[in-house]
Amino acid sequence: MRVTLSARISAWIDQHQRSAYSSYMEMRRRPLAAMMTLLVIGITLALPASLLSLLKISQTLTGDHQQNASISLFLKNGIVDQKALRVAADLEQQPQIDHVELLTSADAMEEFRSHSGFGDALDALDDNPLPNVLLIHLTPDNSSIDIRKLAAELKEESVTDSIEYDQGWIERMQAITQAIRRAVQALGFGLGLAVMLIIGNTIRLEIMNRREEIEVTRLVGGSDDFIRRPFLYIGLIYGLFGALIAWLLVSILLMLVSGPLGRLAELYDTAISLSAFSLHALLLLIPIGISFGLAGAWLAVNRHLSSINPE
Amino acid sequence: MIHFENVSKRFPGGHYGVSNITLNIESGALAFITGHSGAGKSTLLRLIALLERPTRGQLLIDGRNIGRLPEKEIPAHRRKIGLIFQDHRLLNDRSVFDNVALPLHVRGFPVREVGKRVRASLDKVGLLKKEKVLPITLSSGEQQRVGIARAIVSRPPILLADEPTGNLDPELSREIMDLFLAFNQLGITTLIASHDLDLIKKLGRPVINLQQGELT
Numbered sequence: 001m002r003v004t005l006s007a008r009i010s011a012w013i014d015q016h017q018r019s020a021y022s023s024y025m026e027m028r029r030r031p032l033a034a035m036m037t038l039l040v041i042g043i044t045l046a047l048p049a050s051l052l053s054l055l056k057i058s059q060t061l062t063g064d065h066q067q068n069a070s071i072s073l074f075l076k077n078g079i080v081d082q083k084a085l086r087v088a089a090d091l092e093q094q095p096q097i098d099h100v101e102l103l104t105s106a107d108a109m110e111e112f113r114s115h116s117g118f119g120d121a122l123d124a125l126d127d128n129p130l131p132n133v134l135l136i137h138l139t140p141d142n143s144s145i146d147i148r149k150l151a152a153e154l155k156e157e158s159v160t161d162s163i164e165y166d167q168g169w170i171e172r173m174q175a176i177t178q179a180i181r182r183a184v185q186a187l188g189f190g191l192g193l194a195v196m197l198i199i200g201n202t203i204r205l206e207i208m209n210r211r212e213e214i215e216v217t218r219l220v221g222g223s224d225d226f227i228r229r230p231f232l233y234i235g236l237i238y239g240l241f242g243a244l245i246a247w248l249l250v251s252i253l254l255m256l257v258s259g260p261l262g263r264l265a266e267l268y269d270t271a272i273s274l275s276a277f278s279l280h281a282l283l284l285l286i287p288i289g290i291s292f293g294l295a296g297a298w299l300a301v302n303r304h305l306s307s308i309n310p311e
Numbered sequence: 312m313i314h315f316e317n318v319s320k321r322f323p324g325g326h327y328g329v330s331n332i333t334l335n336i337e338s339g340a341l342a343f344i345t346g347h348s349g350a351g352k353s354t355l356l357r358l359i360a361l362l363e364r365p366t367r368g369q370l371l372i373d374g375r376n377i378g379r380l381p382e383k384e385i386p387a388h389r390r391k392i393g394l395i396f397q398d399h400r401l402l403n404d405r406s407v408f409d410n411v412a413l414p415l416h417v418r419g420f421p422v423r424e425v426g427k428r429v430r431a432s433l434d435k436v437g438l439l440k441k442e443k444v445l446p447i448t449l450s451s452g453e454q455q456r457v458g459i460a461r462a463i464v465s466r467p468p469i470l471l472a473d474e475p476t477g478n479l480d481p482e483l484s485r486e487i488m489d490l491f492l493a494f495n496q497l498g499i500t501t502l503i504a505s506h507d508l509d510l511i512k513k514l515g516r517p518v519i520n521l522q523q524g525e526l527t
Protein backbone atom coordinates (compact mmCIF):
# COMPACT_ATOMS: atom_id res chain seq x y z
CA MET A 1 0.00 0.00 0.00
CA ARG A 2 1.54 3.28 -1.07
CA VAL A 3 0.69 6.34 0.89
CA THR A 4 1.72 9.79 -0.25
CA LEU A 5 3.62 12.02 2.13
CA SER A 6 0.87 14.62 2.27
CA ALA A 7 -1.72 11.95 3.08
CA ARG A 8 0.51 10.69 5.84
CA ILE A 9 1.02 14.18 7.26
CA SER A 10 -2.69 14.89 7.20
CA ALA A 11 -3.38 11.55 8.91
CA TRP A 12 -0.81 12.50 11.54
CA ILE A 13 -2.47 15.86 12.09
CA ASP A 14 -5.85 14.08 12.26
CA GLN A 15 -4.56 11.78 14.97
CA HIS A 16 -3.16 14.58 17.07
CA GLN A 17 -6.28 16.65 16.68
CA ARG A 18 -8.35 13.70 17.77
CA SER A 19 -6.10 13.04 20.77
CA ALA A 20 -6.16 16.67 21.84
CA TYR A 21 -9.92 16.90 21.33
CA SER A 22 -10.65 13.67 23.18
CA SER A 23 -8.44 14.83 26.06
CA TYR A 24 -10.36 18.07 26.19
CA MET A 25 -13.68 16.22 26.14
CA GLU A 26 -12.42 13.89 28.85
CA MET A 27 -11.72 16.92 31.06
CA ARG A 28 -15.14 18.34 30.31
CA ARG A 29 -16.77 15.19 31.60
CA ARG A 30 -15.57 16.13 35.08
CA PRO A 31 -15.62 19.90 34.82
CA LEU A 32 -15.54 20.59 38.55
CA ALA A 33 -12.52 18.39 39.19
CA ALA A 34 -10.77 19.83 36.15
CA MET A 35 -11.51 23.41 37.27
CA MET A 36 -10.20 22.73 40.78
CA THR A 37 -7.01 21.23 39.42
CA LEU A 38 -6.56 24.15 37.05
CA LEU A 39 -7.07 26.62 39.86
CA VAL A 40 -4.52 24.89 42.06
CA ILE A 41 -2.01 24.86 39.22
CA GLY A 42 -2.78 28.50 38.42
CA ILE A 43 -2.29 29.65 42.00
CA THR A 44 0.87 27.61 42.36
CA LEU A 45 2.32 29.17 39.23
CA ALA A 46 1.03 32.63 40.14
CA LEU A 47 2.86 32.72 43.47
CA PRO A 48 6.44 32.87 42.20
CA ALA A 49 5.33 34.85 39.15
CA SER A 50 3.78 37.63 41.22
CA LEU A 51 6.72 37.69 43.63
CA LEU A 52 9.05 38.08 40.67
CA SER A 53 6.89 40.91 39.32
CA LEU A 54 6.96 42.76 42.63
CA LEU A 55 10.69 42.20 42.84
CA LYS A 56 11.09 43.65 39.37
CA ILE A 57 9.14 46.70 40.44
CA SER A 58 11.28 47.26 43.50
CA GLN A 59 14.34 46.90 41.30
CA THR A 60 13.01 49.52 38.94
CA LEU A 61 12.68 51.86 41.88
CA THR A 62 16.12 51.24 43.40
CA GLY A 63 17.73 50.89 39.99
CA ASP A 64 16.50 54.26 38.80
CA HIS A 65 17.51 55.78 42.04
CA GLN A 66 21.03 54.57 41.56
CA GLN A 67 21.09 56.03 38.08
CA ASN A 68 20.41 59.39 39.60
CA ALA A 69 22.96 58.81 42.32
CA SER A 70 24.76 61.94 43.24
CA ILE A 71 27.32 63.08 45.75
CA SER A 72 27.11 66.42 47.54
CA LEU A 73 30.52 67.89 48.09
CA PHE A 74 30.57 70.72 50.63
CA LEU A 75 33.46 73.05 49.87
CA LYS A 76 35.62 74.53 52.60
CA ASN A 77 34.89 78.05 53.65
CA GLY A 78 36.78 80.59 51.69
CA ILE A 79 36.70 78.70 48.41
CA VAL A 80 35.31 81.44 46.24
CA ASP A 81 33.04 80.93 43.27
CA GLN A 82 35.79 81.09 40.64
CA LYS A 83 37.83 78.40 42.35
CA ALA A 84 34.71 76.29 42.88
CA LEU A 85 33.91 76.41 39.16
CA ARG A 86 37.42 75.30 38.32
CA VAL A 87 37.17 72.36 40.69
CA ALA A 88 33.83 71.46 39.12
CA ALA A 89 35.33 71.55 35.62
CA ASP A 90 38.20 69.32 36.77
CA LEU A 91 35.83 66.81 38.31
CA GLU A 92 33.76 66.59 35.13
CA GLN A 93 36.84 65.11 33.41
CA GLN A 94 36.45 61.97 35.51
CA PRO A 95 34.67 59.11 33.73
CA GLN A 96 32.38 58.21 36.62
CA ILE A 97 31.02 61.72 36.75
CA ASP A 98 28.35 62.87 34.38
CA HIS A 99 28.19 66.54 35.28
CA VAL A 100 28.76 68.82 38.23
CA GLU A 101 26.45 71.55 39.40
CA LEU A 102 27.65 74.39 41.53
CA LEU A 103 25.25 75.52 44.19
CA THR A 104 26.87 78.69 45.57
CA SER A 105 26.22 79.91 49.06
CA ALA A 106 24.24 82.77 47.55
CA ASP A 107 22.10 80.34 45.52
CA ALA A 108 21.57 78.23 48.56
CA MET A 109 20.58 81.22 50.65
CA GLU A 110 18.13 82.38 48.00
CA GLU A 111 16.53 78.99 47.79
CA PHE A 112 16.34 78.67 51.53
CA ARG A 113 14.84 82.13 51.85
CA SER A 114 12.08 81.48 49.35
CA HIS A 115 11.21 78.00 50.65
CA SER A 116 11.56 78.23 54.38
CA GLY A 117 9.83 81.45 55.31
CA PHE A 118 12.73 82.37 57.55
CA GLY A 119 13.69 85.23 55.27
CA ASP A 120 13.54 87.95 57.93
CA ALA A 121 15.53 85.92 60.38
CA LEU A 122 18.20 85.33 57.75
CA ASP A 123 18.43 89.04 57.00
CA ALA A 124 19.56 89.49 60.57
CA LEU A 125 22.69 87.47 59.84
CA ASP A 126 25.75 89.39 58.77
CA ASP A 127 27.44 86.59 56.94
CA ASN A 128 25.99 83.92 54.75
CA PRO A 129 26.53 80.79 56.89
CA LEU A 130 25.93 78.36 54.03
CA PRO A 131 28.84 76.74 52.20
CA ASN A 132 29.36 76.38 48.49
CA VAL A 133 28.19 72.95 47.38
CA LEU A 134 29.12 70.90 44.33
CA LEU A 135 26.33 68.56 43.29
CA ILE A 136 28.17 65.76 41.53
CA HIS A 137 25.86 63.75 39.28
CA LEU A 138 27.30 60.35 38.49
CA THR A 139 27.07 58.39 35.28
CA PRO A 140 24.44 55.61 35.50
CA ASP A 141 26.74 52.60 35.17
CA ASN A 142 28.59 52.95 38.45
CA SER A 143 28.58 50.02 40.84
CA SER A 144 28.17 50.69 44.50
CA ILE A 145 31.88 49.95 44.98
CA ASP A 146 32.80 52.54 42.34
CA ILE A 147 30.69 55.08 44.12
CA ARG A 148 32.27 54.35 47.45
CA LYS A 149 35.78 54.62 46.02
CA LEU A 150 34.99 57.90 44.30
CA ALA A 151 33.50 59.30 47.48
CA ALA A 152 36.65 58.36 49.41
CA GLU A 153 38.81 60.10 46.80
CA LEU A 154 36.67 63.22 46.85
CA LYS A 155 36.87 63.35 50.59
CA GLU A 156 40.66 63.64 50.38
CA GLU A 157 40.55 66.63 48.04
CA SER A 158 42.02 69.75 49.60
CA VAL A 159 38.94 71.81 48.83
CA THR A 160 36.54 69.35 50.47
CA ASP A 161 34.98 70.13 53.78
CA SER A 162 32.65 67.16 53.91
CA ILE A 163 30.78 64.78 51.70
CA GLU A 164 27.31 63.32 51.71
CA TYR A 165 25.77 60.59 49.66
CA ASP A 166 23.08 58.00 50.08
CA GLN A 167 25.27 55.00 49.35
CA GLY A 168 24.29 53.03 52.42
CA TRP A 169 20.66 52.99 51.47
CA ILE A 170 21.37 51.86 47.92
CA GLU A 171 23.59 49.04 49.07
CA ARG A 172 21.14 47.78 51.61
CA MET A 173 18.35 47.81 49.07
CA GLN A 174 20.43 45.94 46.53
CA ALA A 175 21.44 43.32 49.06
CA ILE A 176 17.84 42.83 50.10
CA THR A 177 16.52 42.47 46.58
CA GLN A 178 19.32 40.06 45.80
CA ALA A 179 18.39 37.89 48.76
CA ILE A 180 14.69 38.02 47.93
CA ARG A 181 15.41 37.12 44.34
CA ARG A 182 17.32 34.02 45.44
CA ALA A 183 14.50 33.04 47.75
CA VAL A 184 11.90 33.53 45.02
CA GLN A 185 13.94 31.45 42.59
CA ALA A 186 14.19 28.61 45.09
CA LEU A 187 10.48 28.94 45.83
CA GLY A 188 9.70 28.99 42.11
CA PHE A 189 11.69 25.82 41.61
CA GLY A 190 9.86 24.10 44.47
CA LEU A 191 6.47 25.24 43.25
CA GLY A 192 7.36 24.12 39.72
CA LEU A 193 7.97 20.67 41.13
CA ALA A 194 4.65 20.91 42.94
CA VAL A 195 2.87 21.72 39.66
CA MET A 196 4.52 18.71 38.06
CA LEU A 197 3.38 16.47 40.89
CA ILE A 198 -0.17 17.84 40.83
CA ILE A 199 -0.43 17.23 37.10
CA GLY A 200 1.30 13.86 37.44
CA ASN A 201 -1.20 12.79 40.06
CA THR A 202 -4.13 14.01 37.97
CA ILE A 203 -2.86 11.99 35.03
CA ARG A 204 -2.38 8.95 37.25
CA LEU A 205 -6.04 9.10 38.29
CA GLU A 206 -7.01 9.60 34.68
CA ILE A 207 -5.05 6.51 33.67
CA MET A 208 -6.76 4.47 36.39
CA ASN A 209 -10.18 5.74 35.27
CA ARG A 210 -9.47 4.78 31.68
CA ARG A 211 -8.00 1.39 32.44
CA GLU A 212 -10.62 -0.42 30.40
CA GLU A 213 -10.03 1.80 27.41
CA ILE A 214 -6.27 1.30 27.61
CA GLU A 215 -6.69 -2.47 27.78
CA VAL A 216 -9.03 -2.57 24.79
CA THR A 217 -6.73 -0.26 22.85
CA ARG A 218 -3.87 -2.69 23.52
CA LEU A 219 -6.09 -5.58 22.32
CA VAL A 220 -6.70 -3.91 18.97
CA GLY A 221 -3.01 -3.19 18.48
CA GLY A 222 -2.61 0.35 19.82
CA SER A 223 1.05 1.23 20.26
CA ASP A 224 2.45 2.76 23.44
CA ASP A 225 2.79 6.08 21.63
CA PHE A 226 -0.86 6.00 20.64
CA ILE A 227 -1.96 5.18 24.18
CA ARG A 228 0.35 7.76 25.71
CA ARG A 229 -0.70 10.62 23.48
CA PRO A 230 -4.07 11.65 24.99
CA PHE A 231 -2.54 11.68 28.49
CA LEU A 232 0.32 13.89 27.36
CA TYR A 233 -2.27 16.20 25.83
CA ILE A 234 -4.10 16.35 29.15
CA GLY A 235 -0.83 17.41 30.81
CA LEU A 236 -0.27 19.97 28.11
CA ILE A 237 -3.79 21.36 28.43
CA TYR A 238 -3.52 21.62 32.23
CA GLY A 239 -0.15 23.36 31.90
CA LEU A 240 -1.45 25.76 29.27
CA PHE A 241 -4.65 26.74 31.06
CA GLY A 242 -2.89 26.74 34.44
CA ALA A 243 -0.45 29.28 33.00
CA LEU A 244 -3.36 31.36 31.69
CA ILE A 245 -4.99 31.38 35.11
CA ALA A 246 -1.67 32.29 36.74
CA TRP A 247 -1.33 35.16 34.30
CA LEU A 248 -4.81 36.42 35.13
CA LEU A 249 -4.10 36.20 38.87
CA VAL A 250 -0.79 38.05 38.57
CA SER A 251 -2.42 40.67 36.39
CA ILE A 252 -5.19 41.23 38.91
CA LEU A 253 -2.59 41.58 41.66
CA LEU A 254 -0.62 44.11 39.61
CA MET A 255 -3.81 46.04 38.94
CA LEU A 256 -4.52 46.17 42.66
CA VAL A 257 -1.06 47.49 43.56
CA SER A 258 -0.71 49.78 40.56
CA GLY A 259 -2.41 52.73 42.33
CA PRO A 260 -0.15 52.90 45.38
CA LEU A 261 2.88 51.94 43.31
CA GLY A 262 2.17 54.70 40.82
CA ARG A 263 2.36 57.27 43.63
CA LEU A 264 5.54 55.69 44.88
CA ALA A 265 7.01 55.84 41.40
CA GLU A 266 6.18 59.55 41.23
CA LEU A 267 8.12 60.15 44.42
CA TYR A 268 11.09 58.39 42.91
CA ASP A 269 10.59 60.24 39.67
CA THR A 270 10.49 57.03 37.65
CA ALA A 271 8.02 55.04 35.60
CA ILE A 272 7.02 51.49 36.49
CA SER A 273 7.22 49.36 33.39
CA LEU A 274 5.31 46.28 34.61
CA SER A 275 1.72 46.41 33.50
CA ALA A 276 -1.14 44.04 34.17
CA PHE A 277 -2.20 41.74 31.29
CA SER A 278 1.18 42.11 29.59
CA LEU A 279 1.73 39.95 26.54
CA HIS A 280 5.36 39.53 27.49
CA ALA A 281 4.48 37.88 30.81
CA LEU A 282 1.96 35.62 29.03
CA LEU A 283 4.56 34.50 26.50
CA LEU A 284 6.87 33.69 29.38
CA LEU A 285 4.32 31.83 31.51
CA ILE A 286 2.80 29.67 28.79
CA PRO A 287 5.93 27.72 27.83
CA ILE A 288 6.76 27.29 31.51
CA GLY A 289 3.28 25.92 32.24
CA ILE A 290 3.32 23.64 29.21
CA SER A 291 6.75 22.24 30.09
CA PHE A 292 5.73 21.44 33.66
CA GLY A 293 2.46 19.93 32.43
CA LEU A 294 4.13 17.73 29.84
CA ALA A 295 6.88 16.70 32.25
CA GLY A 296 4.36 15.72 34.94
CA ALA A 297 2.25 13.80 32.43
CA TRP A 298 5.30 12.08 31.00
CA LEU A 299 6.40 10.89 34.43
CA ALA A 300 2.95 9.58 35.33
CA VAL A 301 2.43 7.88 31.98
CA ASN A 302 5.78 6.12 32.06
CA ARG A 303 5.21 4.97 35.60
CA HIS A 304 1.67 3.68 35.28
CA LEU A 305 0.90 2.80 31.68
CA SER A 306 3.11 -0.27 31.49
CA SER A 307 1.24 -1.81 34.42
CA ILE A 308 -1.98 -1.96 32.42
CA ASN A 309 -2.15 -4.99 30.19
CA PRO A 310 -5.19 -6.70 28.75
CA GLU A 311 -6.55 -9.79 30.45
CA MET B 312 -0.25 -19.32 8.36
CA ILE B 313 -0.37 -20.40 12.01
CA HIS B 314 2.04 -23.10 12.98
CA PHE B 315 2.48 -24.58 16.49
CA GLU B 316 5.55 -26.77 16.99
CA ASN B 317 5.65 -28.51 20.40
CA VAL B 318 4.27 -25.40 22.03
CA SER B 319 3.64 -25.38 25.79
CA LYS B 320 2.39 -22.67 28.07
CA ARG B 321 3.34 -23.19 31.69
CA PHE B 322 1.90 -20.62 34.07
CA PRO B 323 3.85 -19.36 37.04
CA GLY B 324 3.01 -21.90 39.73
CA GLY B 325 3.55 -24.82 37.41
CA HIS B 326 0.11 -25.30 35.88
CA TYR B 327 0.02 -25.89 32.15
CA GLY B 328 -2.48 -23.99 29.96
CA VAL B 329 -1.53 -26.03 26.90
CA SER B 330 1.24 -28.55 26.55
CA ASN B 331 3.16 -29.88 23.61
CA ILE B 332 0.83 -28.66 20.91
CA THR B 333 1.80 -29.26 17.30
CA LEU B 334 -0.68 -27.89 14.87
CA ASN B 335 -0.84 -26.27 11.46
CA ILE B 336 -3.58 -23.98 10.25
CA GLU B 337 -3.48 -23.08 6.57
CA SER B 338 -4.03 -19.61 5.32
CA GLY B 339 -7.73 -19.04 4.68
CA ALA B 340 -8.86 -21.99 6.82
CA LEU B 341 -11.66 -21.95 9.38
CA ALA B 342 -11.37 -24.27 12.34
CA PHE B 343 -13.14 -24.79 15.65
CA ILE B 344 -11.43 -25.40 18.96
CA THR B 345 -13.40 -27.51 21.39
CA GLY B 346 -12.84 -29.08 24.79
CA HIS B 347 -14.05 -28.98 28.35
CA SER B 348 -13.77 -25.98 30.52
CA GLY B 349 -10.11 -25.54 31.43
CA ALA B 350 -8.91 -27.59 28.46
CA GLY B 351 -6.82 -24.72 27.15
CA LYS B 352 -8.97 -23.25 24.35
CA SER B 353 -8.54 -19.67 25.49
CA THR B 354 -4.85 -20.21 26.16
CA LEU B 355 -4.34 -21.41 22.60
CA LEU B 356 -5.97 -18.31 21.15
CA ARG B 357 -4.21 -15.97 23.61
CA LEU B 358 -0.85 -17.39 22.55
CA ILE B 359 -1.55 -16.50 18.93
CA ALA B 360 -2.45 -12.91 19.90
CA LEU B 361 0.57 -12.77 22.23
CA LEU B 362 -1.64 -12.13 25.23
CA GLU B 363 0.45 -14.96 26.64
CA ARG B 364 3.96 -15.98 25.65
CA PRO B 365 4.75 -19.63 24.94
CA THR B 366 7.16 -21.10 27.46
CA ARG B 367 8.37 -23.82 25.15
CA GLY B 368 8.32 -24.69 21.45
CA GLN B 369 7.96 -22.54 18.36
CA LEU B 370 4.93 -20.55 17.34
CA LEU B 371 5.21 -19.35 13.77
CA ILE B 372 2.78 -16.86 12.30
CA ASP B 373 3.30 -15.90 8.69
CA GLY B 374 6.63 -17.71 8.91
CA ARG B 375 7.80 -15.62 11.84
CA ASN B 376 8.58 -17.07 15.27
CA ILE B 377 6.61 -14.83 17.58
CA GLY B 378 7.66 -16.52 20.81
CA ARG B 379 10.55 -14.13 21.23
CA LEU B 380 8.99 -11.07 19.61
CA PRO B 381 10.21 -7.89 21.38
CA GLU B 382 7.56 -6.11 23.50
CA LYS B 383 7.46 -3.09 21.25
CA GLU B 384 6.59 -5.19 18.20
CA ILE B 385 3.54 -6.70 19.87
CA PRO B 386 1.13 -3.92 18.80
CA ALA B 387 2.11 -4.40 15.14
CA HIS B 388 1.57 -8.16 15.56
CA ARG B 389 -1.89 -7.63 17.09
CA ARG B 390 -2.88 -5.45 14.17
CA LYS B 391 -2.79 -8.58 12.00
CA ILE B 392 -5.45 -10.14 14.21
CA GLY B 393 -9.09 -9.42 14.89
CA LEU B 394 -10.09 -10.55 18.39
CA ILE B 395 -13.61 -11.43 19.53
CA PHE B 396 -14.52 -12.26 23.14
CA GLN B 397 -17.48 -13.84 24.81
CA ASP B 398 -17.92 -10.71 26.97
CA HIS B 399 -17.52 -8.43 23.91
CA ARG B 400 -15.02 -6.07 25.60
CA LEU B 401 -16.73 -3.01 24.19
CA LEU B 402 -16.22 0.44 25.71
CA ASN B 403 -19.55 1.41 27.19
CA ASP B 404 -18.82 5.12 27.42
CA ARG B 405 -18.59 5.57 23.69
CA SER B 406 -20.85 5.00 20.75
CA VAL B 407 -20.97 1.88 18.62
CA PHE B 408 -19.32 3.89 15.87
CA ASP B 409 -16.40 4.93 18.07
CA ASN B 410 -15.94 1.38 19.33
CA VAL B 411 -15.71 0.00 15.83
CA ALA B 412 -13.46 2.89 14.75
CA LEU B 413 -10.80 2.25 17.41
CA PRO B 414 -8.75 -0.32 15.42
CA LEU B 415 -8.63 2.15 12.52
CA HIS B 416 -7.54 5.00 14.78
CA VAL B 417 -4.65 3.01 16.19
CA ARG B 418 -3.57 2.38 12.60
CA GLY B 419 -3.66 6.07 11.80
CA PHE B 420 -6.40 5.95 9.18
CA PRO B 421 -7.56 9.35 7.89
CA VAL B 422 -10.96 10.46 9.20
CA ARG B 423 -12.90 10.06 5.96
CA GLU B 424 -11.60 6.55 5.40
CA VAL B 425 -12.57 5.69 8.99
CA GLY B 426 -16.18 6.71 8.40
CA LYS B 427 -16.46 4.66 5.21
CA ARG B 428 -14.92 1.53 6.68
CA VAL B 429 -16.80 1.65 9.98
CA ARG B 430 -20.12 1.91 8.15
CA ALA B 431 -19.21 -0.86 5.74
CA SER B 432 -18.30 -3.05 8.69
CA LEU B 433 -21.46 -2.23 10.65
CA ASP B 434 -23.47 -2.89 7.52
CA LYS B 435 -22.01 -6.39 7.23
CA VAL B 436 -23.16 -7.29 10.75
CA GLY B 437 -26.53 -5.60 10.17
CA LEU B 438 -26.11 -2.75 12.68
CA LEU B 439 -25.76 0.26 10.40
CA LYS B 440 -28.68 2.01 12.10
CA LYS B 441 -27.17 1.63 15.57
CA GLU B 442 -23.92 3.51 15.02
CA LYS B 443 -24.82 6.37 17.36
CA VAL B 444 -26.06 4.39 20.36
CA LEU B 445 -24.06 3.20 23.35
CA PRO B 446 -23.30 -0.54 23.36
CA ILE B 447 -25.07 -1.16 26.71
CA THR B 448 -28.39 -0.24 25.13
CA LEU B 449 -28.01 -3.18 22.71
CA SER B 450 -28.98 -6.82 23.20
CA SER B 451 -26.26 -9.36 23.89
CA GLY B 452 -26.36 -10.67 20.32
CA GLU B 453 -26.14 -7.13 18.95
CA GLN B 454 -23.20 -6.34 21.23
CA GLN B 455 -21.46 -9.46 19.98
CA ARG B 456 -22.00 -8.25 16.42
CA VAL B 457 -20.48 -4.88 17.31
CA GLY B 458 -17.47 -6.80 18.63
CA ILE B 459 -17.28 -8.67 15.34
CA ALA B 460 -17.57 -5.46 13.35
CA ARG B 461 -14.66 -4.06 15.38
CA ALA B 462 -12.60 -7.18 14.72
CA ILE B 463 -13.04 -7.13 10.95
CA VAL B 464 -13.07 -3.38 10.32
CA SER B 465 -9.33 -3.26 9.61
CA ARG B 466 -9.54 -6.36 7.39
CA PRO B 467 -6.96 -8.38 9.34
CA PRO B 468 -5.68 -11.66 7.86
CA ILE B 469 -6.51 -13.58 11.07
CA LEU B 470 -9.70 -13.70 13.12
CA LEU B 471 -9.77 -15.28 16.60
CA ALA B 472 -13.06 -15.73 18.44
CA ASP B 473 -13.22 -17.04 22.01
CA GLU B 474 -16.69 -18.47 22.65
CA PRO B 475 -18.46 -15.83 20.59
CA THR B 476 -21.83 -17.53 21.01
CA GLY B 477 -21.46 -18.43 24.67
CA ASN B 478 -24.46 -16.47 25.91
CA LEU B 479 -26.68 -16.63 22.86
CA ASP B 480 -29.69 -18.73 22.01
CA PRO B 481 -29.33 -21.28 19.16
CA GLU B 482 -30.84 -19.05 16.52
CA LEU B 483 -28.58 -16.10 17.32
CA SER B 484 -25.61 -18.45 17.59
CA ARG B 485 -26.30 -19.68 14.11
CA GLU B 486 -26.46 -16.10 12.80
CA ILE B 487 -23.11 -15.27 14.37
CA MET B 488 -21.50 -18.41 12.96
CA ASP B 489 -22.87 -17.57 9.52
CA LEU B 490 -21.12 -14.21 9.79
CA PHE B 491 -17.83 -15.97 10.45
CA LEU B 492 -18.37 -18.29 7.52
CA ALA B 493 -19.03 -15.28 5.31
CA PHE B 494 -15.82 -13.53 6.42
CA ASN B 495 -13.89 -16.72 5.95
CA GLN B 496 -15.14 -16.74 2.36
CA LEU B 497 -13.17 -13.53 1.91
CA GLY B 498 -9.99 -15.38 2.87
CA ILE B 499 -9.64 -14.52 6.55
CA THR B 500 -8.00 -17.33 8.53
CA THR B 501 -10.45 -17.98 11.36
CA LEU B 502 -10.22 -19.85 14.67
CA ILE B 503 -13.29 -20.16 16.87
CA ALA B 504 -13.28 -21.64 20.37
CA SER B 505 -16.71 -22.98 21.23
CA HIS B 506 -18.69 -25.34 23.43
CA ASP B 507 -21.53 -25.55 20.99
CA LEU B 508 -20.88 -29.04 19.65
CA ASP B 509 -24.25 -29.42 17.92
CA LEU B 510 -23.77 -26.30 15.89
CA ILE B 511 -20.14 -27.16 15.08
CA LYS B 512 -21.17 -30.57 13.82
CA LYS B 513 -23.71 -29.00 11.46
CA LEU B 514 -21.12 -26.70 9.93
CA GLY B 515 -18.75 -29.50 8.95
CA ARG B 516 -15.47 -27.71 9.44
CA PRO B 517 -12.19 -28.98 10.98
CA VAL B 518 -12.30 -29.32 14.75
CA ILE B 519 -9.32 -29.09 17.08
CA ASN B 520 -10.17 -30.88 20.29
CA LEU B 521 -8.25 -30.18 23.46
CA GLN B 522 -8.14 -32.18 26.68
CA GLN B 523 -6.22 -30.93 29.67
CA GLY B 524 -4.04 -28.80 27.46
CA GLU B 525 -3.22 -31.47 24.93
CA LEU B 526 -4.53 -32.31 21.47
CA THR B 527 -6.64 -35.38 21.16
Ligand SMILES: Nc1ncnc2c1ncn2[C@@H]1O[C@H](COP(=O)(O)OP(=O)(O)OP(=O)(O)O)[C@@H](O)[C@H]1O
Nearest residue numbers: 322326327328346347348349350351352353354355
Ligand atom coordinates in the same frame (compact mmCIF):
# COMPACT_ATOMS: atom_id res chain seq x y z
N1 LIG C 1 -3.24 -16.72 34.04
C1 LIG C 1 -3.30 -17.99 34.45
N2 LIG C 1 -2.58 -18.43 35.50
C2 LIG C 1 -2.62 -19.72 35.90
N3 LIG C 1 -3.36 -20.65 35.31
C3 LIG C 1 -4.09 -20.29 34.23
C4 LIG C 1 -4.11 -18.94 33.75
N4 LIG C 1 -4.94 -18.89 32.68
C5 LIG C 1 -5.42 -20.14 32.53
N5 LIG C 1 -4.92 -20.98 33.44
C6 LIG C 1 -5.20 -22.40 33.53
O1 LIG C 1 -4.91 -23.00 32.29
C7 LIG C 1 -5.88 -23.97 31.98
C8 LIG C 1 -6.50 -23.67 30.63
O2 LIG C 1 -7.28 -22.49 30.76
P1 LIG C 1 -8.10 -21.87 29.57
O3 LIG C 1 -8.68 -20.57 30.00
O4 LIG C 1 -7.26 -21.88 28.36
O5 LIG C 1 -9.26 -22.95 29.42
P2 LIG C 1 -10.53 -22.91 28.45
O6 LIG C 1 -10.48 -24.13 27.66
O7 LIG C 1 -10.60 -21.61 27.75
O8 LIG C 1 -11.73 -23.00 29.51
P3 LIG C 1 -13.20 -22.32 29.42
O9 LIG C 1 -14.00 -23.17 28.51
O10 LIG C 1 -13.71 -22.41 30.82
O11 LIG C 1 -13.04 -20.94 28.95
C9 LIG C 1 -6.89 -23.96 33.12
O12 LIG C 1 -6.60 -25.04 33.98
C10 LIG C 1 -6.66 -22.66 33.81
O13 LIG C 1 -6.89 -22.78 35.17
Ligand SMILES: [Mg+2]
Nearest residue numbers: 352353354473
Ligand atom coordinates in the same frame (compact mmCIF):
# COMPACT_ATOMS: atom_id res chain seq x y z
MG1 LIG D 1 -11.86 -19.95 27.78
